Amino acid sequence: MFVSLQFKLELKKEDKEKLMKLMRKQSSAIRTAYNMLKELEKEKTKNPHAQIYQRLRQLFPELPTRYIDSAIYKAKQYPIDRPVVFGGKRLFEKLCKNHLTGKLRERLKKQWREIRQGTLISIGSKSDKGNRLIRFEDLNGQLHLRITTGNREFIYAKVLREPSNNKDKWLTFMAMLLESWQTQSYFPYEDVNFWYPWTGLVNG
Numbered sequence: 001m002f003v004s005l006q007f008k009l010e011l012k013k014e015d016k017e018k019l020m021k022l023m024r025k026q027s028s029a030i031r032t033a034y035n036m037l038k039e040l041e042k043e044k045t046k047n048p049h050a051q052i053y054q055r056l057r058q059l060f061p062e063l064p065t066r067y068i069d070s071a072i073y074k075a076k077q078y079p080i081d082r083p084v085v086f087g088g089k090r091l092f093e094k095l096c097k098n099h100l101t102g103k104l105r106e107r108l109k110k111q112w113r114e115i116r117q118g119t120l121i122s123i124g125s126k127s128d129k130g131n132r133l134i135r136f137e138d139l140n141g142q143l144h145l146r147i148t149t150g151n152r153e154f155i156y157a158k159v160l161r162e163p164s165n166n167k168d169k170w171l172t173f174m175a176m177l178l179e180s181w182q183t184q185s186y187f188p189y190e191d192v193n194f195w196y197p198w199t200g201l202v203n204g
């Protein structure tokens with residue numbers, strides 16, 4: 001069963017800083033991968049994934065390899081036959097309007113920059129207990145996301161989500177998650193991604 005669900009996250013101040021740093025790196029990797037995809041498409045390059053992967057490994061050596069694969073996956077979702085505005089076309093167009101000045105312009109600019117630099121995505125698989133880099137875990141009876149920030153380095157974010165009614169798909173997802181923990185028969189989170197200000201989305 002496929003479900004797509006949104007939730008909020010609660011983090012400690014020091015963990016927010018680590019996560020923002022990681023999100024900026026992967027967001028930059030996504031933009032680099034996209035630009036390379038456009039160039040390699042013009043050259044009709046075979047197996048562009050391998051070339052892009054190696055280049056991203058050179059540019060972002062501290063970024064875990066699964067985040068690099070996920071960055072390429074995300075980049076491939078954007079059209080390469082027309083311009084793409086990272087951070088949102090609508091916000092960018094608002095910023096380009098001459099009548100915007102002062103605090104309003106600065107607020108929009110900050111919002112656009114946060115969206116442009118504040119995305120993190122991790123593709124999961126069944127063999128990785130759902131998702132290797134971003135994984136749901138039960139800590140003291142509360143649902144958390146364990147987020148890999150480096151080599152065997154993790155932070156934990158409390159998941160803030162209550163079902164809106166008895167038909168809310170969150171109940172279905174939680175039932176699937178609890179069963180996977182109990183039986184150790186895991187299902188993949190097709191992708192887990194979140195963005196500033198600490199909003200998450202899971203497809204599972």
